[in-house]
Amino acid sequence: MLLRSAEVSSLKSLGVYFLLELKVERPFESTPGQFAMVEVPGRTLMRPFSIFEVEGPYVRFLVKEKGKGTQELKRIRPGVKLKALCPLGKGFPLPEEGTKPILLAGGVGIAGLFQLAKELRRRFFQVQLLWGERGASWFPFTIVSYLLRLGVDLTLCSEDGSIGLKGLLTDLLPPFGEKNVLYACGPKEMLEALMVRVPSGVKLYLGLEERMACGVGACLSCVLQTPSGTKRVCVDGPVFERGELL
Ligand SMILES: Cc1cc2nc3c(=O)[nH]c(=O)nc-3n(C[C@H](O)[C@H](O)[C@H](O)COP(=O)(O)OP(=O)(O)OC[C@H]3O[C@@H](n4cnc5c(N)ncnc54)[C@H](O)[C@@H]3O)c2cc1C
Ligand code: FES
Structure with a gap:
């Protein structure tokens, strides 16, 4: 139950x-x-x-x-x-050994990636995490310091430049290639931008947010049309590999 x-x-x-x-x-x-x-x-x-x-x-x-x-x-x-x-729902698949995960959190999207960062560090992966917010005061200090203590390579991005790198996270992506696996959670616009900017050879997992009423696949309020048919974000996701959506 x-x-x-x-x-x-x-x-x-x-x-x-x-x-x-x-x-x-x-x-x-x-x-x-x-x-x-x-x-x-x-x-x-x-x-x-x-x-x-x-x-x-x-x-x-x-x-x-x-x-x-x-x-x-x-x-x-x-x-x-x-x-x-x-x-x-279905969560994030863990990366294969030898790959380098990069986590991309837009705002409260950090909530969907925090456990992943912990699990990856527990498995001794090097974890790079970019977290974007509007400004310095939006970053909860306790979460930032926890991630640093965990050994996460953390980059803060602020739209107003009050802390870390200035700009939108999607404009500040680190260099990456086919050895990387990208995991993203954040606003729809951020995820859409990533689907365009991240080359198709690079694995990209997206944690989607759709309006949900039941959460268990019964009400169809969260349906998404994809090339492979209709998906219910609550049971088929909320995590999708980019290829499932394009
Ligand atoms: C899989 C998933 C994970 C989420 N994780 C978080 C999280 O960790 N932290 C967090 O702050 N928010 C998260 N959200 C968004 C959160 O569910 C909404 O912000 C919240 O439901 C808004 O409710 P409300 O009554 O305050 O807003 P209202 O806008 O008044 O909500 C009205 C209705 O719309 C739904 N709704 C509104 N916005 C969203 C939204 N963005 N996504 C889904 N349903 C929405 C509400 O559930 C409610 O039924 C998540 C959404 C999903 C789908
Ligand atoms: S929220 Fe009811 S089917 Fe997904």
């Missing part, structure tokens, strides 16, 4: 983000890139969030406030009981 009872164990504000931690009744294992549908008190539809981190019964989500649902979640207090469907 994917439906789990959970209790909010903490909620920490991290600048423009907040970290929601749930304690679930039945712990589970997840693949980096998988997601959960999380109940929002008072709302009929659950909301999809990447599984940022799992430690025993504790599951964490890095959330950016967007509309009513995420505003409601930001006000939630420890002790509140809610339901979550998890783990859902």
